[in-house]
Amino acid sequence: MKKYIINGIGTLLIVLVLVTITLAILAQTKQPDVKEELFPVNEEEAIENLSNAVKFKTVSTEDRKDINYKEFTRFLTFLKETYPTVYKQLEVETVNEYSVVLKWAGADETAQPIGLTSHYDVVPVAKGTEKDWEQDAFSGKVDEQFIWGRGTLDDKVGVIGTLEAIKYLVEDNYIPKQDIYLLFGHDEEIGGDEGAAKLTEYFKEKDIQLKYILDEGGAIVKGMVPGVEKPVGVIGVAEKGSATAILSVKGSGGHSSQPKSMTNVGRLSKAIANLEEKQFNASISGPTEELFEFTAPEMSFMYKYIFENQWLFKPVIKKILLSKPATAAVVRTTIAPTIFHAGDKDNILPEKAEAIINLRVMPGDTLADLQKQMEKMIDDDQVKIKIEGNEASKVSSTTSESFKSIQKAVRSVDDQVVVAPYIMIGASDSKHYAEIADDAYRFLPIKMEEDSLERMHGTNERIEKKAYLESIQFYIHLLKQ
Structure with a gap:
């Protein structure tokens, strides 16, 4: 019985490998086939x-x-x-x-x-x-x-x-x-x-x-x-929203010679540390997913194998993207503490502390949902959160005649450019x-x-x-x- 199970698992693995390799080999380019032409401008x-x-x-x-x-x-x-x-x-x-x-x-x-x-x-x-x-x-x-x-x-x-x-x-x-x-x-x-x-x-x-x-x-x-040697022309089909999260703490102050075990500054600092440690959820979806759909057929084989099989390798891809700030920014709403206000004298505990955090909002994230997530990540009722700003823009079509016109114009100047959203x-x-x-x-x-x-x-x-x-x-x- 054990032998049949092992053989069955082995067969499934072979089938999985063959299917994923086939998907990579059969990947069709999404780049329009156009002829280069230059006009005689002065x-x-x-x-x-x-x-x-x-x-x-x-x-x-x-x-x-x-x-x-x-x-x-x-x-x-x-x-x-x-x-x-x-x-x-x-x-x-x-x-x-x-x-x-x-x-x-x-x-x-x-x-x-x-x-x-x-x-x-x-x-x-x-x-x-x-x-x-x-x-x-x-x-x-x-x-x-x-x-x-x-x-x-x-x-x-x-x-x-x-x-x-x-x-x-x-x-x-x-x-x-x-x-x-x-x-x-x-x-x-x-x-x-x-x-x-x-x-x-x-x-x-x-x-x-x-x-x-x-x-x-x-x-x-x-x-x-990664994996694309040719230059890539990226067309923004959406832009992230920009919002401001205001975190505030109020409480008794007093002389610095008798601090509490958790001061207002310490409480707010802990809240920010929790946000930076936990972060918002990351997702390869929308324009980022389409970016790889358009570029995967142009990748070297190993990268193509991975990115043409996102259904299997998404956790690995996500981990790679989250390893660098520039690529992490395309898979999640980002948290950037920028301003901290508290106190005005070195021997007086401030009665209020306030922090300003800039959020760059992914499509699909609402300010109301982000506030709920931040409250959960901070897990401290004494830290008040107020978010104001703009959510992400709507996502424009990548199948429209308009998008394809831009693609064609790019490649009519240089047909080596890979154009992607x-x-x-x-x-x-x-x-x-x-x-x-x-x-x-x-x-x-x-x-x-x-x-x-x-x-x-x-x-x-x-x-x-x-x-x-x-x-x-x-x-x-x-x-x-």
Whole structure:
């Protein structure tokens, strides 16, 4: 009897191995088969235009009173003077003084329009880091390989890239099928409440519903997905929400010479330690699961074997993803304590302690559920929790014509790029624009250097000239579809 059981188990294992190997071998690519094509844009002029755009100090600061809006006005004048054929062909309207809508009328009035969005404000240079820049942050310096300065990655490159593409098409007498809208916001770096939010209101008032919007977000990165040697272009089909959890404790204070065994500071510290130790549940689902569905067929065999059989290996995959902060962020709502308030004198026990925790919320998690989970993890009735903020955006389709158009445009520039959906862990203006579009996609069509994310809001922001010029090609392909 024992022999039959062992043989039965052995047979099942052999069948399991054969089935999983077969699934890996038969995995079908999700990448569209397209032909590479490059259009004869004026590359020197395009590089010069981005360089000049960088020179305007359109810096957004948290205190809007400190913003030099004269630079914003000068920048908008620069766009009009630099792209006269575009501004003559397209309808142009200014919204809330500094944001702009450009409408390119299509041939078919019944076709649903699309929107390409970018912002032209930039973050300040951190005080004390000015001397660390190899080139001045607003020099627009062009050398043999790079264009330097604030906005080359985030996000004047999007503004100039789309205008260069439309300039080429207009001068080539091309007319799009549907209406195309360009939306240029002026305050994305501080939330977009006066830019993208007002532009959204503009579309609502005109009762215009876009087929999709394409905003900044993912990019083309090499070495991002394990087992994939080719560069991967990740399109954000959703973005995590951002919420603030306020933890507070009240109780008697007194002199520090007679502390209780558990002070308010100690109690709150213990609560935070419990949250960091236990964490929210992780799940490979939604955009993260789709990321691997799109990339698994392109992986080397061992990785393909694992990721094409997620039903079997999900616990292993989850453990791998949770081992690094960057990948842990795509499988769970994250907990980041950022501010702690308690006491003002070293010999007095504070009567109140308060901690601020930033939560980046996964799709499917509600603020109410997160609060219940935090209360359970902390397990202390004296620690009060209040959560306020935004839940994650809705998840856009990966089977739609819109998503496939973006895929095709990427691969029409470079057919070696693997294009896949993902969950964007940061925030963008699309949190506003998603209200006026059936789908919202977050993708900047640029091949990034390995340290580009650090440069984006940090020191020595720059873009490779080749990467910038390829982004223009992407926009041309997308618009011609």
